[in-house]
Amino acid sequence: MQRDVDVIVVGAGLSGLTAARAVLRAGFEPLVLEASDRVGGRILTEEPLPGVFLELGAQWIGDTHHRMAALAEELGIGLYPQFEEGETSYEFAGEVLRGAAFHRKYDDDLAAVDRVLRELDRMAASVSVAEPWAAPDAEEWDRISVGQWYDAQGLSPLGRELLDICTVGILAVPTVEVSLLGLLVNVVTCGVTADLLSESEGGAQTRRFVGGTALIPQRLAELLGDRVELDSPVLSIEHSADSVTVTCRGGLVARGRQVVVALAPTLAGRIMYDPPLPAKRDQLTQRMPQASAHKMFAVYDEPFWRADGLNAQLISSVGPARMSNDSCMPEETGGPGIILGFLEGESARIEGRWPAAQRQEAFRDELARHFGPRAGRPELIVEGGWADKEWTRGCYNANPGPCGWIHFGDALATPVGPIKWAATETALVWSGYMEGAVDAGERAAREVLADLS
Ligand SMILES: Cc1cc2nc3c(=O)[nH]c(=O)nc-3n(C[C@H](O)[C@H](O)[C@H](O)COP(=O)(O)OP(=O)(O)OC[C@H]3O[C@@H](n4cnc5c(N)ncnc54)[C@H](O)[C@@H]3O)c2cc1C
Structure with a gap:
């Protein structure tokens, strides 16, 4: 199959979808090619029980995430505050201490x-x-x-x-x-x-989306209609000064005048480019590995820790979760108690690869040490990492290793002819976050539109 459009966008994450929307609004025809069978990329909401939304991917926005707040309002998606009243629990030097005691001891x-x-x-x-x-x-x-x-x-x-x-x-x-x-x-x-x-004012984690973060990319995709093609992994991009031909696994070939590659750099580096990309750009993509994170949700009949003056946050030198959070639905809707544990960096790479039964037992023990015996008996544990997802291969985002910025940094967002680079990694604000994905998508669209006109 062949499709002829003005602008091809590779990747239906938030960055690609916002780029495509901006192109469409400017009166040009975009086509979004997405490798997987869903939109959203690093945004993935699961609903294991009716009305209970667990964010296996992105969960919060902060008070200065203005683009995301505006998008939620425009798409008719409500926001609710992160619950954070109460003490944090700390596990260091062989003991578990509540916030006030920990602060007194280690002032x-x-x-x-x-x-x-x-x-x-x-x-x-x-x-x-x-x-x-x-x-x-x-x-x-x-x-x-x-x-x-x-x-x-x-x-x-x-x-x-x-x-x-x-x-x-x-x-x-x-x-x-x-x-x-x-x-x-x-x-x-x-x-x-x-x-x-911080989760307090100005922080990155102050508000969540009613009904799940995935509503954002889903509603953006609805606006684009059949301009989004799922199950279309892009294999190659042929480009000249004013035209691109993009070929997908499965046979779809899209032709256009410009292309926005809205993928994390390492995934963008797996596409074949003809002619090949400049050496600096390719070497950059060899040096920006995806990070390692794994989320574990423990679900209870109610958020019992709140009555105990705890906020469900832990910081631990033991693990398997090194940090945790209250992850419940909005207070006015009630619902179960949910604690979210984070395995990040080495914890994701080591405990994250343990057999699930072993990891979950260690997680239950850890929760009981911090929040009492009831915390050790969740009704349900839901968990997931991202390194095994073929079209993401790790999260939350990517950073260059030492010497990466000084030797290769200027290739991160610099266009190569008709190829423009989006994805949160290329953002100038809140890079690594949803806010950055939108910033990067809008910037790439501006570059495309400047060239088209
Ligand atoms: C566990 C987790 C927790 C997070 N928590 C938060 C949070 O609380 N707040 C926050 O703001 N951010 C958070 N983030 C980060 C946030 O999810 C990302 O910054 C944002 O979603 C990135 O969007 P993107 O469009 O740049 O990239 P992506 O979402 O990665 O989109 C890229 C898309 O391209 C597709 N793709 C890949 N290869 C190809 C190919 N060859 N051809 C076609 N398509 C392809 C992928 O399937 C994907 O859909 C979290 C991420 C994770 C994974």
Whole structure:
């Protein structure tokens, strides 16, 4: 089958869908080619019980995620606040302590961690998201890993471990795999370290979508109608100055004038390009691995921890989950109690590969240590990782390894003739998040439209 359009978009994640929508609104014909049998990519909502939505993929937006909030409003999807009242539970140095007791005992360690975070904010202020490699200290900061830099900050073992867990909670890879400059880019695209780490005002995790995040890509796809082709993995892109021919597994061939590749860089690198991409772009895609995260949901008859003054958040040096969250439906609709545990970085790679029965038993034991014996008896556990998904191969996003930004960074979003690059990794704001996916999709559409006109 052959289709002739103006703009081909590869990938029906949020970035590809928003790019296609912008192209359509400008009066041109887009066609979105999606490898899998659904839209949404790293957004995936499951409904194991009627009205109970579990986000195996993206779950929250923050107060400064204005594009996502506007999209939800436009698509008629409600938002509800993340529940966070109560104490967090900590497991360090062989004991489990509730928030107030933990803070009393480790006040000095926590103050030292806070000083390191403030120093990161100070350094990030000299980094431009558009050109991180041009920061005055970029060379030095891109040659050292986040882990090495943390080691040199004179923290106590507890402070060092706490900082590591929180950072891995953002990057989803061990801190030795990302450069200090890479972390600073993450900080500066999102605001300040507090915005990345916190669920309170300004943070990345303050609100959720009523009915599930997947409603967003589903409704965007409805607007595009038959301009979205599922089950169409793109194998190759032939391109000249003003035309592209995109071939899919299964035989669909799409011809157009421009193409937006809305895939994480490593997946974009698996497509065959004719003529081949510039060396720098290809070497970039060889250096931006997808991170590793795995979510585990424990479902109970009610959120019993709330009456106990707990917020269902844990931070643990033991695991298998290193962090957790209250993941219930809106308070006014009631429903079951749900705790979400995160296995990120090494935990996803090690405990995430254990047999499910072993991992779930360890998770139940861990929840009982933090939230009492009732927490060890969930009615249901639902879990999932992303490395095994053929068209994602890891999450939450991708960061270049050490020296990646200074040597290859400028190839990340620079168009190659009629090929424009989208996906959250290429965003200038909230890169790695849904907000970034929309930002990148809209930017790629602007580049396409500029060339078309
Ligand atoms: C477990 C998890 C939790 C997360 N939590 C949050 C959160 O709470 N808040 C937040 O803001 N963000 C979160 N994120 C990140 C967020 O999901 C992503 O930033 C965003 O969805 C990325 O959208 P995208 O369009 O850039 O990429 P993707 O969603 O990856 O879209 C790419 C699309 O391309 C398709 N594709 C791949 N290869 C091909 C090919 N060869 N041909 C055709 N199609 C192809 C894929 O199937 C996919 O549909 C989370 C992600 C995960 C996985």
